[in-house]
Amino acid sequence: MSAAERKHEFVDSLRRRQIIDGLSLGKRTDGRGLTDYRELKMEIGAIVKANGSAMVHLGNTIVLVGVKVNLGTPFPDTPDEGILTVNADVLPIASPYEEPGPPDEDTIELARVVDRGIRESHMIDMSKLAIQPGKKVYSVFIDVTVLDVDGNLFDAVSYAAVAALMTTRFKKAVVKGDEVIQSDKMMEMPVKTIPVSITTAKIGSHTILDPDGIEEAVMDARLTTTFDSANRLCATQKGGEGWFTPEEILRQMDIARVKAKEIRSVIKEAVKNAKKS
């Protein structure tokens, strides 16, 4: 059953007022501008055992994503498409409010929003992941491990997952008679577009991008939007126990659309460097 459990740092109303006062002067707790992202560092291919991996530092938030590609049987309603699964895990070391155990609703939401961003932007050409339609397909597992929580997990995980997928290489499977076996030839993930997730938060009447831990704890509501390479909106998720006016939503999407381009070039650059080395 869903209930508002305390998952963030404790914030009293004084802290909230202090942050709102700062925002009205255009200042944030860490000195950023309202629409600035924290420093985005990407370490691609850190885990060699995985088919693809990326560690993303977004300010103090650290997430690690590993991609594994297996062979599997397709779902009956999509016999000629591969399988994509996103699983998230916020480790107990990541936050004092996290405990070991099955994923809670926030973690499930995180996994599902990232999944939606990748799936609905049609980032991966799923039809190319079919080996024997109806019988054998590639099954792509994206496993997210959150190592440190300081706000905006949605974006950090999304960037890491996208970067990991773009550098994923796996053994190509071939059909031999009735059997499907893995060959020694390597294959790259068929990537069509680069989805970029941008999270905006509403605190009082202010809109900020990339909320950190303390801002996430005081925010009214959050809007996570994902844009593909053609800058079309692919996935949206409103969160938080507040509301937006329709005008606010349209304005935030305009800001996010511009920002997405910027972030996409950062991801592209990082992937290019990783592929070179």
Next chain:
Amino acid sequence: MSVDSKPVVPGEKVGVIEEFSPSGLTYEKDGEIRSLVLGEAMYDKANRIISVKSVGLKSKIPKVGDIIEGVVEAITYSGPVVRIYSVNGREVSNDLSGSMRTRDIIGNPVRLGDVVRCVVTENINNTLWLAMNSQELGVLHTLCTICGANVTPLPPDKVKCTKCGFVDSRKMVGFKPFFSKKHFINKLDHEERNRRFKFNSARKYR
């Protein structure tokens, strides 16, 4: 006096502040008065007041002065805890509980499992405080602590078991409230209480 009325849903506009002033179960936003509940909007045209009358919650939350009935669920260091099943004679299902302060009770007026009738003396953020300080309040139903048989009241402050004859102390309904030296101290004025407290604590920590 003319009072018009019409049924409204929450959030429905019932008037503007230029014409009426908002009252019970309404709120004002951007100059418009809106209802907070499903109910009947009452227009008091003589006094220019709008209020909304609601059927109210099915399970009432007790207010100060309400008479509640419940079962003694625990007896803690700070006093008995009563699980409430009825407020002012109406059954409730909200499972709330209240406690009696030790300073409001003398001796052992209730035991675990007793059905009691109490008055609400305080409601601090839905933390309820109860008392049995009048003749019509107290234990409605109890059994012998030793053998579980029925008991007969033995005024002014005892009950006797019909089977084993054990005599226990209770504040039954109809018994006069107990008085004791402790109760007397409660009635003292603040200065006197502070003086005694200081004296006691000074003795304790010396």
Next chain:
Amino acid sequence: MTELIDKNNLRVDGRKLDELRPIKMQVGILKNADGSAYIEWGKNKIIAGVYGPKECHPKHMALPDRALLKCRYHMAPFSVDERKSPQPSRREIELSKIIREALSPAILLEEFPRTAIEIYIEVLQSDGGSRVASITAASAALADAGIPMKDLVVGCAVGKIDGKIVADLSDIEDKEGEVDLPVACMPNLNSVTLLQSDGPLSKEEFKKAFKLALDKCRYVYDIQRKALLEGYLAKTKEA
């Protein structure tokens, strides 16, 4: 792929592009619950029940300054084509959270500190757009329970099928279509409390779809309001 819109701009079930499925609502259908509502939206059949404000369990979760809102969205095993396991799926857990966050801005939780308000949503039959139907039913159930609210919350989904923006996707349109965009709002306060989307939409398309969704919310609101007033009159007649 099946054709979802024919050349006369009619959809598979004969609806126009901006036409909603028939909606029927009734409140106060359960005896024990403090508030309840039933909605039939196309083939969706959903019951929402509200308990509270009541004692918060476990007690350490109680909040000192407001009520704790709890919400459970649950689908009956027989509500979908293939039997669904009665255990909560990931989808149901996410929707429970999303629905709770869509309803909580409307409720005056500060009125009932240290208590809990519980919302139970049971989907008996599901047919696309069940989350917005659930929100509509749940907010009616909250109002029926007499809980003070700033406004009712209503929801409506819009989407894009065969390249056209349409209102209220049915099950098949949701599966075969390109975009699903559920929206819930407080119609009198001009505030959106739920917004999700999946599938590519250009800037103009989103604007158009979003506006259509808000318009249709208004339409659903009228149905919801009528059902609530009917329920209220029946209740006062009884008393």
